[in-house]
Amino acid sequence: ALYTDPSEIPTDREYDxxxxxxxxAGNVIAxxxxxxxxDPKNVLLIEAGPSNLDFAAAAIPFVCxxxxxKTPMDWNYTSVAQPGLNSRAIHYPRGRVLGxxxxxxxxxxxxxxxxEWNRYASVTGDHGWSWSSVLPYIKSIEKLVPPADRHDTSGQITxxxxxxxxxxxxxLQGYxxxxxxxxMKVTEELSAEFPYNEDMNSGSPIGVGWPLSSVENGTRVSSATAYLEPALSASRPNLDVLINTQVTKLIQTGSSQGVPTILGVEFAQSASGPFYRRNATTEVILSAGTVGTPQLLMLSGIGDKKALAExxxxxxxxxxxxxxxxQEQTAIPNVWSINATSTPDDIARNxxxxxELLGEWATTQTGQLATSPITQIGWSRIPDNSSIYxxxxxxxxxxxxxxxxFIFAEVYNSFVAPGPTSGHHMLISTNLLSPTSRGSIALASADPFDAPxxxxxxxNSAFDIFTMTEAIKAAxxxxxxxxxxxxxxxxxxxFxxxxxxxxxxxxxxxxASTVFHPTSTAYMSPFGASYGVTNPDLTVKxxxxxxxxxxxxxxxxxxMHPQGYVYILAERAAELIKADHLVWEADYGTPAGQDIFTKDSVCL
Ligand SMILES: Cc1cc2nc3c(=O)[nH]c(=O)nc-3n(C[C@H](O)[C@H](O)[C@H](O)COP(=O)(O)OP(=O)(O)OC[C@H]3O[C@@H](n4cnc5c(N)ncnc54)[C@H](O)[C@@H]3O)c2cc1C
Structure with missing residues (x-):
């Protein structure tokens, strides 16, 4: 059931x-x-934000x-001043809503x-994160459907x-x-530098091609629509979802041989409380994202001991x-003025x-709004003999x-300057994908309702500015x-x-600003490693x-863009959790055919 207030959660239910x-990720797991x-398991999912169904615009691809x-679906964070951006602080969007x-x-x-999947496998020591191991998940997650305009997609995808x-x-794009x-003509005229790639999701992305979007029937697909809503609609008696409620602390519930057990969570709807607490019987799964997860770990006493003591x-x-x-990627929308009589620029002005377009979308989920504004994408590298090496x-x-x-769109955009009131435009957003700079999430205070x-x-590094400059010159x-x-x-x-x-x-x-892709603040390392936060099976060290x-x-x-990776991660994680649960409860040993990385019994 879906609950909006913690006091509604059944008190007599034990949650596994x-x-x-x-x-x-959290909706996939739940x-x-x-x-x-x-032997169904009882699951409680707690989300800080509201339901995605409260926001009609969330379903309309073009208005993404x-x-x-600065909306009610966003945590509305601001970064600290960025030395690499001439000391500017930037908006730092993160979804605060189901999905x-x-x-x-x-x-x-x-x-x-x-x-890069093979690199994940090699740096974690777990073959289960390799490309060959994750391929079956990709196929089982995706449902390739026709674009909103049902055009012939031959040659645009494999x-x-x-x-x-x-x-x-x-x-694919539906308008x-x-x-x-x-x-497409540039991929012929300048094919050496900008070759056509029929399918950038083949495992070899380099080149220019047509992107896939998480859009079905002209409507956004999120983990809320694809996983949680079907589970809730099936009225599973063992799934409870609590929204508008922030988890404020993870709580130690015991210890064994000096190893703490964390099975408790504290939660509240505002800083003034009331504060509630529930314990899981089997596991707590933390899926609060790259900002929320380290924040909650640190608030709970899991982090750098000295910094927390302060x-x-x-x-x-x-x-x-x-x-x-x-680790975060940087974006710059580079705009050109073009000789066109109509572009999506008009939508913002008229x-x-x-x-009219909203009416068309509401009745048939077709038209310009049934697709994202992004038309094509290109993936590239600096030359092997670049001086930066x-x-x-x-x-x-x-x-x-x-x-x-390169992200191509037929519209003006800027992170720092307002849109013009006339003219037509196209842009190539140049995005730096593999930065050498490393950032951080830190607590501003011990108050869970304070933004980190x-x-x-x-x-913030010579490589990053060099590569961004080269990307703009390539554009x-x-x-x-x-x-x-x-x-x-x-x-x-x-520009x-x-x-x-x-x-x-x-x-x-x-x-420049963010591509909105922060990762790696609770990064995996091999079992027994003295660095990292999580083990290859995602247990916390x-x-x-x-x-x-x-x-x-x-x-x-x-x-590349990370949401697909997160779905893959979560699907495998659900299997690991289920498999571990069998192992722990019944001491079956590793189930036949299950690719579980060997670990010691304490999971350190
Ligand atoms: C504006 C924007 C555009 C993007 N565009 C793309 C794109 O086109 N393609 C792509 O692949 N990726 C894109 N991304 C990135 C991608 O969506 C994310 O990397 C991915 O969704 C992250 O998934 P996650 O499960 O780690 O975190 P999230 O999906 O952010 O989930 C974390 C959840 O935890 C909740 N939460 C946090 N703290 C607490 C707490 N204390 N208590 C309770 N709940 C809490 C949050 O409210 C949120 O619902 C974009 C991201 C943004 C913000």
């Missing part, structure tokens, strides 16, 4: 599992663990850009470069690479744009890497047009893994292809006249009862 955070079996920042960031994101669907019956509907054919927080386990190693090693997972991205200090460390080369003659009028807005390296660097630092399942556990930020 308590899941903290009804976001992208839905999977509460599946009907001969309006769901954050979490999958309810407010820009819908791009990627499942990875094979090299259907055989995709699943057809999973919970997450994914589709034509005037730049589609021109971008805030008066008593240490349960000294884990200095909690909140460290934050209320009548917007209302004399001072920095390549941070990417390998030569087939992109270091930067978020430092994504954007453009300029892309736009110099013959096909744009007469169509492109010139660089626009703050106008920006040509030379020094100008590009200044422009980059003045205009040095304790029993607690696991982390969300984007915070990735050892490196995914080189």
């Amino acid at each position: 599992y308590i899941v903290v955070g009804g976001g992208t 839905a999977r663990l509460s599946e009907p079996t001969s 850009v309006t769901l954050s920042p 979490g960031s999958s309810s407010i994101n820009y819908l791009i669907w990627n499942t990875g470069s094979s090299e 259907p055989g690479l995709h699943g057809t019956s999973g919970p997450v509907g994914v589709s 034509p744009s005037s730049i589609d054919s021109k971008i 805030l008066g927080i008593e240490s349960i386990v000294d884990l200095p890497d909690v909140g460290q190693n934050l 209320a009548t047009l917007l209302n 004399s001072e920095a090693a390549d941070p990417s997972a390998g030569p087939n893994t992109p270091q930067y991205e 200090l978020i430092d994504p460390a954007l453009l 300029q080369r892309f736009m110099s292809a013959p096909v744009w003659d007469g169509f492109v009028l010139g660089q626009y807005g703050l 106008e006249g920006v040509t030379w390296d020094a100008e590009i660097e200044k422009y980059a630092r003045d205009t 040095g304790m029993r009862g607690l696991r982390v399942v969300d984007a915070s556990v990735f050892p490196y930020v995914p080189s």
